[in-house]
Amino acid sequence: MDSRTIRFIRRGRPVVLGNVPPDRTLLEVLREDLGATGTKEGCGEGDCGACTVVVGEPDGERLRFRAVNSCIRLAHSIDGLALWTVEDLAAADGTLHPAQQALLDSHGSQCGFCTPGFVMSLFGMYQNHVVPGEPVTRALAQEELSGNLCRCTGYRPILDAAQRMGELPRVAVDEGQVLAQLRDLRRAGDEAATYLAPDTLAGLLAARAAHPEAQVVAGCTDVGLWVTKQHRRFAQVLDVTRARELLRIEDYPQHLAIGAAVSLTDAFAALVAERPQLKTFASRFAGLPVRNAGTLGGNVANGSPIGDSMPLLIALGAQLVLMKQGGHRQLPLESFHTGYRANVLAPNELVAWILVPRPREGEFLRAYKISKRFDDDISAVCLVVRLELEDGRVARIGIGAGGVAATPVRATNTEAFLAGQPWTADTARQAAQVLRAEFQPISDMRASAAYRSEVLGNLLQRFWLESQGAASINLEQFQLQEAAA
Incomplete structure (x- = not known):
């Protein structure tokens, strides 16, 4: 070709x-x-x-x-x-x-x-x-x-x-x-080209069905490393970012539908517009050039255990729409990954949409990223917690974690422990212990396994403090000029 x-x-x-x-x-x-x-x-x-x-x-x-x-x-x-x-x-x-x-x-x-x-x-x-x-x-x-x-x-x-x-x-x-x-x-180019970039969703799904062996790329912020660092070669590439339907963010009464080709910059802007407390987390996801090139769908499909968007989406209860010629299916994001960089996609399927529920009244949400540098760094631990209370008890809870397992994960044991419990300091301390024991993280260049487990629990306790109004314990309140004074 x-x-x-x-x-x-x-x-x-x-x-x-x-x-x-x-x-x-x-x-x-x-x-x-x-x-x-x-x-x-x-x-x-x-x-x-x-x-x-x-x-x-x-x-x-x-x-x-x-x-x-x-x-x-x-x-x-x-x-x-x-x-x-x-x-x-x-x-x-x-x-x-x-x-x-x-x-x-x-x-x-x-x-x-x-x-x-x-x-x-x-x-x-x-x-x-x-x-x-x-x-x-x-x-x-x-x-x-x-x-x-x-x-x-x-x-x-x-x-x-x-x-x-x-x-x-x-x-x-x-x-x-x-x-x-x-x-x-x-x-x-045409259908025989080695770089396929259809400009419609129908064309994209047809190309996926006809060329299941082609390497799918979006912003290429991770696949690019396979080329530069692992020296991998691809005989054929399928680029999803030209399909105009997948470049849209659509508003629905119950959710935002974010197309898989929407850049991380635009996707996070939409999420921050509805949940302003995510602004610092969004700006720390990666450096601006990476957010400009990378896509939300690509981050999800890539499935890195330290991809920061997925703990957030899991905590928010996001659903994925997977599409192929002639049909589609929908599933919770936490059900998409089956192992390290492995997922449920069939050879003729693509991630098409990410459906993110709208904020509910009374929702308390915090997203934490722990890394060695504040900007432009990869997480050692990422934890996102979404809480809803009724009469002082935990009515609904969503906890997504990254960097602590082979895939981004939902903390189901901790969620189950908290369900229906009074939201008190003692409950938060006990939940922190459950969370520390829920995963078996590895030790690597970013952090030891013991550090990751300890930090998970500490972040949940920090979440408790912030839910009670504590405001001087996070970097969003830190001003550089104050430190220099």
Whole structure:
């Protein structure tokens, strides 16, 4: 089979690349095929941000900009999109873009290896958030740069640069021109292609039935690591992110229906809109480029035991809709995984929708992520608890946990213990002991088994304290300037 041609817009012109293998990464194409060596490879895992680029895609009559990691993004995924790298920002006469000039003025580059990635995250932030005359907050700068690491610990001047960009003369992207160019692109490929990306759900399900051996990808934030770290090769890839039906978030009286191809950024925004207490948890899920590329359906289907979305969805009582040609079925999320990265999907099925119940009156919800770094890190333990009380007793309880078993799990023993019990300090202490004994976690580089078990119980006791109004025991209440005072 012939490899499919990639067409995208860069520097105001169409770029056409033929015979690109389906498992070739965007970073490889940039550096080795296009000579765009300003984009660096740091970790090859989507953790450090040195390889960050910005993609633009139509969003109605506007262009939506997303900073993404090119090291784990498959090159074919940008077919039909616009792309910016660090080489593309300066004007033809050499005048620097405000993202570059602000970094220069603020002395934000030290060894320089991470600098191109920071520049591109700043560019994405500039396009999405910087409005002339309106200040950029430090909090926004920190959130937008959460996917970029500086080994020289030079964050202060970089954050200064983020806040300074808006003070410089405005530089605008001609979105109308780019949108017109994108409309003129003609996507290549057919059913014999090695990279399949149908733009309808019907086409996607047909491709799944016809090519059950194809590697299914969404944001590729995990499959990309199989390519870069395990050197796995894929003869054929099926990309779910172009099926327009699965890019929707639909409102229903009893639940939100989140399409499997909806990005983590958009999925969490919808969840936070209904449950504002999830904002910190959502922003800590991963760095922004990973959230921009990754999808909620991909995180669920991948089934990593440390995937943070699943403990949350389990605690909320989410259901999955699995689809194939000619039918579908629905099941609780906790019934989907059968073992380490194993699930109930048939070879012709795909995860299509995640159904998340709406908040109930009186619901008390907390989501805890324990990791070595606050930003851009993988959980050692994740615990989400949703509680409803009636007359001081536990009427409904949902507990989802990650990092403590081969799959994300529901703490059924602890839920059963708490059901109908008075919600008291003594009940919480006893429940913490039940929770510690419910799982047999492993020891690894992130934490020991004993630590994980102990922390599970401690987090449940913290949940009790917060349910009683304690507010000074979590990072959401911590202010950096207070610590410096």
